[in-house]
Amino acid sequence: xxxxxxxxxxxxxxxxxxxxxxxxxxxxxxxxxxxxxxxxxxxxxxxxxxxxxxxxxxxxxxxxxxxxxxxxxx
Amino acid sequence: xxxxxxxxxxxxxxxxxxxxxxxxxxxxxxxxxxxxxxxxxxxxxxxxxxxxxxxxxxxxxxxxxxxxxxxxxxxxxxxxxxxxxxxxxxxxxxxxxxxxxxxxxxxxxxxxxxxxxxxxxxxxxxxxxxxxxxxxxxxxxxxxxxxxxxxxxxxxxxxxxxxxxxxxxxxxxxxxxxxxxxxxxxxxxxxxxxxxxxxxxxxxxxxxxxxxxxxxxxxxxxxxxxxxxxxxxxxxxxx
Amino acid sequence: xxxxxxxxxxxxxxxxxxxxxxxxxxxxxxxxxxxxxxxxxxxxxxxxxxxxxxxxxxxxxxxxxxxxxxxxxxxxxxxxxxxxxxxxxxxxxxxxxxxxxxxxxxxxxxxxxxxxxxxxxxxxxxxxxxxxxxxxxxxxxxxxxxxxxxxxxxxxxxxxxxxxxxxxxxxx
Numbered sequence: 001x002x003x004x005x006x007x008x009x010x011x012x013x014x015x016x017x018x019x020x021x022x023x024x025x026x027x028x029x030x031x032x033x034x035x036x037x038x039x040x041x042x043x044x045x046x047x048x049x050x051x052x053x054x055x056x057x058x059x060x061x062x063x064x065x066x067x068x069x070x071x072x073x074x
Numbered sequence: 075x076x077x078x079x080x081x082x083x084x085x086x087x088x089x090x091x092x093x094x095x096x097x098x099x100x101x102x103x104x105x106x107x108x109x110x111x112x113x114x115x116x117x118x119x120x121x122x123x124x125x126x127x128x129x130x131x132x133x134x135x136x137x138x139x140x141x142x143x144x145x146x147x148x149x150x151x152x153x154x155x156x157x158x159x160x161x162x163x164x165x166x167x168x169x170x171x172x173x174x175x176x177x178x179x180x181x182x183x184x185x186x187x188x189x190x191x192x193x194x195x196x197x198x199x200x201x202x203x204x205x206x207x208x209x210x211x212x213x214x215x216x217x218x219x220x221x222x223x224x225x226x227x228x229x230x231x232x233x234x235x236x237x238x239x240x241x242x243x244x245x246x247x248x249x250x251x252x253x254x255x256x257x258x259x260x261x262x263x264x265x266x267x268x269x270x271x272x273x274x275x276x277x278x279x280x281x282x283x284x285x286x287x288x289x290x291x292x293x294x295x296x297x298x299x300x301x302x303x304x305x306x307x308x309x310x311x312x313x
Numbered sequence: 314x315x316x317x318x319x320x321x322x323x324x325x326x327x328x329x330x331x332x333x334x335x336x337x338x339x340x341x342x343x344x345x346x347x348x349x350x351x352x353x354x355x356x357x358x359x360x361x362x363x364x365x366x367x368x369x370x371x372x373x374x375x376x377x378x379x380x381x382x383x384x385x386x387x388x389x390x391x392x393x394x395x396x397x398x399x400x401x402x403x404x405x406x407x408x409x410x411x412x413x414x415x416x417x418x419x420x421x422x423x424x425x426x427x428x429x430x431x432x433x434x435x436x437x438x439x440x441x442x443x444x445x446x447x448x449x450x451x452x453x454x455x456x457x458x459x460x461x462x463x464x465x466x467x468x469x470x471x472x473x474x475x476x477x478x479x480x481x482x483x484x485x
Contacts, residue, residue: 012218130400140327173336194457211472217432229405241433249441
């Protein structure tokens with residue numbers, strides 16, 4: 001199982017989402033992608049996308065105004 | 075959906091000390107107190123100003139708390155085939171359609187139709203609407219938010235929307251300066267099309283509600299076709 | 314308590330509340346929610362301070378019913394439109410602080426800043442052509458039963474689609 005970090009700090013919506021979808025395509029089944037973002041809406045949008053496509057997902061608020069989205073490729 | 079592997083990874087990487095536990099609630103209380111003082115001052119000077127101020131604050135809080143983003147509502151249906159925000163927008167139109175109809179009904183019962191004075195936003199429709207909206211759409215997706223999104227993100231502490239705001243000032247002032255060009259070429263020939271002028275207001279409201287409900291169902295169907303759809307809406311709304 | 318203050322509201326609650334607030338604003342003040350009117354007054358106000366005469370443009374003669382009184386009383390910087398905008402910023406700031414998520418966030422690079430500036434200019438210019446931004450012209454226009462808002466809707470979606478493709482090519 002590979003864990004890959006994707007730094008999307010200071011990137012406005014929807015760039016983190018597009019990058020995450022792109023990055024997930026290069027991962028294998030079972031791998032986890034961690035998206036770092038400072039946009040409040042990114043959490044909502046990526047979680048929304050992941051749930052819609054049945055990807056296990058978890059949003060963690062790691063710091064004041066900073067989030068990590070954990071997405072596992074099924 | 076949950077995954078044990080994600081939970082294990084989160085536990086390993088974000089121990090209790092790494093998760094945000096800082097509280098800024100005291101600052102929020104200070105801001106709210108200052109805002110209340112300002113509303114009292116505005117109320118003494120001009121009642122209407124106080125209404126604008128308080129509603130503005132409420133709008134800002136709702137935008138931020140619900141993560142509402144108009145740019146995202148327009149973009150998500152084709153970017154990630156998700157219409158949840160678009161459906162929320164349609165719901166909001168259903169609420170405001172009825173509210174505006176009541177207010178406009180009062181106006182229309184007492185006054186002749188004057189587009190400038192009808193409560194709400196009534197503007198000429200024509201090629202300029204199409205051009206303007208298209209340019210606006212491109213700008214909105216590239217700047218990372220529309221006008222309300224820019225204001226909301228400034229409140230969140232982002233620096234980038236200040237630059238967008240500067241662009242907004244430049245663009246909107248340029249647009250006003252060039253307005254005579256567009257006015258001569260297109261806008262002066264375009265007409266306002268205000269539905270209640272041609273059809274009874276009650277009928278217009280019913281047709282508009284039917285169209286909004288239809289669009290809502292279409293959006294729900296589109297998302298269902300492309301993945302999961304949450305079920306709380308089935309309980310609340312027609313399906 | 315803190316968890317409760319952090320929790321985002323579902324979109325549909327936000328939608329219903331925004332619709333309600335717009336109705337309340339119209340009922341109380343007689344004008345619906347709009348954003349760019351305030352931006353324009355600030356932009357033109359700065360030009361006036363620099364010695365230009367923006368308020369003699371044809372635009373302000375055509376939209377005299379909206380801006381005439383404000384210009385007449387020299388309330389260019391503080392007026393109903395700008396108070397509403399500052400209120401939105403203050404409300405968002407308060408909500409962010411209540412959720413304990415406020416932090417100053419810098420821009421990433423020049424390229425990103427250029428896109429933000431250009432995007433802002435395009436939005437500002439487009440908004441003037443249609444009578445307002447997606448709030449003033451569209452969000453308040455659909456419930457006002459005016460055809461222009463429906464045309465706005467179709468073309469803003471087309472614009473957003475074109476914009477996403479630009480974004481994918483240059484920013485991602």
